[in-house]
Amino acid sequence: MGYKDWLAEISRTPGTAIPVQCECSQRVASIDGGKPRVLLLADYPQWAQDRAAQAISRRLSDEFEFRIAYVSEGPDLSVWEFDLIFVLFWGEEHHLKYVMDSRGIIKQVSSHRWGTEKRYGLLTASEAVYVYFRDAGTLTVPSRRLQTTLWPFREVFLAQKGFEPSEFKVLGPRSGELRIGWAESVKDPTKGLTDVLLPAAGSDFQLFTAAGDLRPDDMRDFYNSVDVICVASTAEGDPLTLIEGMACGCFPVAVDVGIVPELVRDGDNGLIVGRDSDSFRAAFEWCAAHLEHVREAGLRNAQEMLETRTWDHVSRQWREVLRHVYRGLSGPPDPR
Numbered sequence: 001m002g003y004k005d006w007l008a009e010i011s012r013t014p015g016t017a018i019p020v021q022c023e024c025s026q027r028v029a030s031i032d033g034g035k036p037r038v039l040l041l042a043d044y045p046q047w048a049q050d051r052a053a054q055a056i057s058r059r060l061s062d063e064f065e066f067r068i069a070y071v072s073e074g075p076d077l078s079v080w081e082f083d084l085i086f087v088l089f090w091g092e093e094h095h096l097k098y099v100m101d102s103r104g105i106i107k108q109v110s111s112h113r114w115g116t117e118k119r120y121g122l123l124t125a126s127e128a129v130y131v132y133f134r135d136a137g138t139l140t141v142p143s144r145r146l147q148t149t150l151w152p153f154r155e156v157f158l159a160q161k162g163f164e165p166s167e168f169k170v171l172g173p174r175s176g177e178l179r180i181g182w183a184e185s186v187k188d189p190t191k192g193l194t195d196v197l198l199p200a201a202g203s204d205f206q207l208f209t210a211a212g213d214l215r216p217d218d219m220r221d222f223y224n225s226v227d228v229i230c231v232a233s234t235a236e237g238d239p240l241t242l243i244e245g246m247a248c249g250c251f252p253v254a255v256d257v258g259i260v261p262e263l264v265r266d267g268d269n270g271l272i273v274g275r276d277s278d279s280f281r282a283a284f285e286w287c288a289a290h291l292e293h294v295r296e297a298g299l300r301n302a303q304e305m306l307e308t309r310t311w312d313h314v315s316r317q318w319r320e321v322l323r324h325v326y327r328g329l330s331g332p333p334d335p336r
Contacts, residue, residue, distance in 0.1 A: 003130050027063055028326050030083065035065040036326045039082040041095055044072045047213055048240045049088040052161060055311040056318050064322060084325055091120065091132055103328055106321065107136035108159065109146055110237035111258075117190065117235070129153040138325050140318075142237045143259045159318050160259075161238050162311035163247045167216040170249040170302045171224045174295050178288045181226030181250065183210040183219065183241040184233070192232025192255075192275065200280035205288070223248035227294050228287055232275060233257055246270075247305040249298040253283045269297045269304070 042049035057066035069075040077098040090109040114120045114128040140159035141147045150156045184191040201207035210222040229245030231254035238258050252270035254260045264270035273279040287294050
């Protein structure tokens with residue numbers, strides 16, 4: 001079916017209210033009485049997708065059997081017979097030669113890059129669903145913003161990201177001058193380091209950076225070494241560094257992207273600013289002039305994250321999605 005025919009077909013489908021999350025409370029079991037087998041497909045070991053996969057597999061292993069494979073290693077996905085595959089990057093295609101039935105494919109859509117970057121087509125939401133997401137029987141997103149964006153064209157379930165409280169926490173009181181941090185891939189131009197944050201900091205502010213492939217304990221130490229965590233990305237679904245940084249007592253200065261408006265109350269527990277160096281510089285100046293507030297709000301952030309955003313809290317959403325999808329496997333295959 002061509003894109004225009006597909007779009008006309010889904011446009012005739014009456015819309016329904018967007019659910020907060022999937023609701024499927026009853027446990028599932030395989031036909032032989034064992035645990036349903038779930039393959040989690042991540043990009044690189046120890047990166048954000050892997051940390052999510054590890055957290056989910058630990059918490060849901062009472063009901064599901066998990067294995068994690070990494071696209072960067074070119075895995076042969078036929079060596080383990082799985083029931084469901086959870087693809088943690090929306091543009092991934094490695095799984096397609098191994099899975100014919102789309103009902104067993106879950107895709108996580110964790111960014112808006114399909115709409116902001118030329119290499120992904122600069123697509124509308126409907127075009128992205130048609131081009132990148134049709135192979136999956138089920139879509140999940142980490143933010144309500146993404147859920148609202150995609151819902152007119154596909155059913156989309158909320159599966160938020162969390163953090164490990166044993167790894168990400170406040171280590172002690174902060175002191176000294178304002179220290180500003182940023183933790184993303186230095187090579188990714190969409191993250192705003194060279195074009196936004198470095199010019200904003202100039203020679204007046206200390207801007208410290210951390211790569212995305214650091215071990216969790218190194219990331220925890222980094223977050224605790226700064227007062228402010230910056231987000232200057234063009235198209236995030238989360239970002240996870242915002243969650244982890246706030247869990248470690250950071251005060252966010254961020255653009256309105258991803259889950260930022262879900263976690264940050266502008267002027268209270270963080271600042272939401274425009275994506276330009278002047279806006280960030282003004283925010284840095286405010287933070288320096290109100291450093292006591294910044295540090296007190298950071299401690300409140302850590303407590304709030306502990307009460308709402310640990311993996312123990314959000315993994316329930318992932319469990320219900322897996323139950324929902326596994327229950328839908330009965331009947332003839334649905335190759336899309």
